[in-house]
Amino acid sequence: MALRTSRTLPPLLLAALAVALLLLSAAEARVLLTLDDFGAVGDGIANDTQAFVDAWSAACGTGDTTYLNVPAGKSYQIWPLTLSGPCRNDIKLLISGNIVAPENPDDWQEEGSSSQVTQWLHFRGMSGLALSGGGIVDGRGQQWWARQTQNSNSSQPQPAMAAAPKAVHFEDCEDVSVMGITVQNSPRQHLAFTRCYNVKANYLRVTAPEDSPGTVGVLLASSTNVHVMDDLFSVGGDCVSIVGNCTDVRLRAVSCGPGAGISIGDLGEDQSQHKIEKIKMDTLFISNTKNGVRVKTHEDGCGFARKVKFAQILMRNVSNPIIIDQHYSYSNRGTPCGTPNASAVAVEKINYNDITGTSATELAVTFACSDAMPCRRLSMSGVNLTRAGGGGNVSAYCHQAFGRNVGEVVPESCLGEEDFVQLQAPGAAAAVTEEDEDDDDAANW
Secondary structure, X not given: OOOOOOOOOOHHHHHHHHHHHHHHHHOOOEEEEXXXXXXXXXXXXXXXXXXXXXXXXHHHOXXXXXXXXXXXXXXXXXXXXXXXXXXXXXXXXXXXXXXXXXXXXXXXXXXXXXXXXXXXXXXXXXXXXXXXXXXXXXOOOHXXXXXXXXHXXXXXXXXXXXXXXXXXXXXXXXXXXXXXXXXXXXXXXEEEEEOOEEEXXXXXXXXXXXXXXXXXXEEEEOOEEEEEEEXXXXXXXXXXXXXXXXEEEEEEEEEXXXXXXXXXXEEOHHHOEEEEEEEEEEEEEEEOEOOOEEEEEOOOOEEEEEEEEEEEEEEEEEOOOEEEEOOOOOOOOOOOOOOOOOOOOEXXXXXXXXXXXXXXXXXXXXXXXXXXXXXXXXXXXXXXXXXXXXXXXXXXXXXXXXXXXXOOOEOOOOOEOOOHHHHHOHHHHXXXXXXXXXXXXXXXX
């Protein structure tokens, strides 16, 4: 019996083919470029800056999503540069090999320019930029650190340490992600986000020697909706520093140490106004650091740090596990931003939940708050800190710090009852009236 074949396709198969054609036509067009396409050498010696600039210009102008690859197995030496947007479409920078900075700080200076170099790889005004690829970005800051150490040991006036540049700086960017790469040996800050929105900095390894002066892991300045997750930081300064006007920041699954810990501030530096709120940090491991979780403000600044939650944190051999310092003042410049006797940065609604581990010092909790603007609505629950090595008891210090404890906390809490804050500083209540109007439940922050 012969088989019969139909000259027409069944209706269901026709429908499936139609859907497949629609999906194919709607597929995103993509362009793949590499630095080698533009004449880069990749031997770690040649200056590949112009090749990088040319590749970026091509990627920025394609109109399609572009993958710009830094090939594996090579090292590309790049001089300080600024890569600006907006671009016609998203750029995915795949760092599979190494990007390295010039070793000699003198090489960072633009020829014929007297201006101070403040950053190495500077991305400005970008939207939809993603860095990934598993490679290494190496700031090669060793000679910068040596100069800073020499300056600090000199009796003569020297340039400020802040002159050391950032390694990778994102400025005025949105929808930015940095994932799965190593950033190491920055002269100062490894990754900095300034006035950025929608940021992901995940699965990163950020390292510098413990004695490298002030090398910060991630600096967040005046940025919103930032996620820093699943990262390892081992640096000389703060693992993560949050400054300026930041809101909606989430840190999770972060390992920090050695270094100076995790810091909110300096707030109010140079008598400025800073506002930090809605910061949540949890599932952190902090070890062998100078500080654990710290809030630091300048006495003559103004603004606030509020709605901050530190939770599920394990500390090992940390010198100052929990600290609020409203007297962190090493400069007294600028125009006062507040009224006399009420110009401190307000610190309030800071929650410490489930923080355990060991302190390297006897003083495990320090709340050194302002007479002009006492700390209020502090909350401690499940805090249990003991002395590292079983070397005795730990203690807590409070000055103008008010709040509550939930259950037993170790060391024994020194927080004052909240009612007294009104009597100690009448200006404090007026300064936070606006915040009270849209008060969130304390359990949420």
